[in-house]
Amino acid sequence: MTSRSTVVAVLTMLLVAACSNSSSTKSRAGTPATFTVGELAVFAPLPPLLGAREQRLDEARTALGRTLFYETALSESHEISCNSCHALDAWGVDGRKVSVGHKGQVGTRNAPSVYNAAGQFAQFWDGRAKDVEAQATGPILNPIEMAMPDSEAVLAHLRTAKSYVASFRAAFPGEK
Numbered sequence: 790m791t792s793r794s795t796v797v798a799v800l801t802m803l804l805v806a807a808c809s810n811s812s813s814t815k816s817r818a819g820t821p822a823t824f825t826v827g828e829l830a831v832f833a834p835l836p837p838l839l840g841a842r843e844q845r846l847d848e849a850r851t852a853l854g855r856t857l858f859y860e861t862a863l864s865e866s867h868e869i870s871c872n873s874c875h876a877l878d879a880w881g882v883d884g885r886k887v888s889v890g891h892k893g894q895v896g897t898r899n900a901p902s903v904y905n906a907a908g909q910f911a912q913f914w915d916g917r918a919k920d921v922e923a924q925a926t927g928p929i930l931n932p933i934e935m936a937m938p939d940s941e942a943v944l945a946h947l948r949t950a951k952s953y954v955a956s957f958r959a960a961f962p963g964e965k
C-alpha cells in the first residue's frame with residue numbers, strides 16, 4: 790500500500806466511525822422538523838411578476854425596458870449597456886472577477902446576476918439601494934461604469950431618438 794492510499798484508508802475509517810457514532814443523525818431521522826409558515830415561504834414558487842410594486846407592468850413597458858437594457862446610448866462612450874456586465878444570455882453576469890466599465894476602467898466589485906433581482910429585499914452587495922427602481926440610475930451615472938455626466942444628458946440622448954419618444958409615450962401615456 791502506498792502512503793497515499795494508507796492516508797485515504799485511515800480517513801475513510803475515521804469518517805465511517807464518526808458517522809456511526811453520531812447520535813444527532815439518529816434523532817434527526819426520528820423527529821420530523823417543524824417550520825413556521827414564514828420559514829416555509831422561502832421555498833415557495835416565485836410569483837409570476839417580480840417587483841411590480843407601484844409599477845403597472847404591460848407589454849409596452851416591458852418592451853421599452855428590454856430595449857433600454859441593451860441601449861449603449863445610455864453610456865457616455867456609446868459602447869456599454871446594462872447587458873455588457875449583466876449578459877442576459879450568460880445568466881445575467883459578465884463572468885469576471887470584477888466588472889470592466891467606461892474606457893476599460895476596472896471596478897471593485899463582482900457583477901451579481903440581474904435574474905430575479907427585482908424580487909430581492911435590497912440591491913447591491915451592501916444593500917445600499919432599496920429596490921431595482923432605486924438601483925437603476927446608479928450604473929448609468931457611475932463614472933467607471935456607464936459614465937453619463939448627469940440625468941439631463943441621459944434624457945437628451947433618449948429624446949434625440951424618435952423611436953424612444955414614441956415608446957415612452959406608449960408605456961407612460963399622459964406623462965411628460
Ligand code: HEC
Binds near residue numbers: 873891934
Ligand atoms: C460596468 C459594469 C456594469 C454595468 C454597465 C451595469 N452594471 Fe449592474 N452591477 C455591476 C456591479 C459591479 C454591481 C455590484 C455593485 C455593488 O454591489 O456595489 C451591479 C449591481 C447591479 C444590480 C444589483 C443586483 C443585486 O443582486 O444586488 C442590479 C439590479 C443591476 N446591477 C442592474 C443594472 C442595470 C439595469 C444596468 C444598466 C442600466 C447595469 N446594472 C449596468 C456592474 C454593472
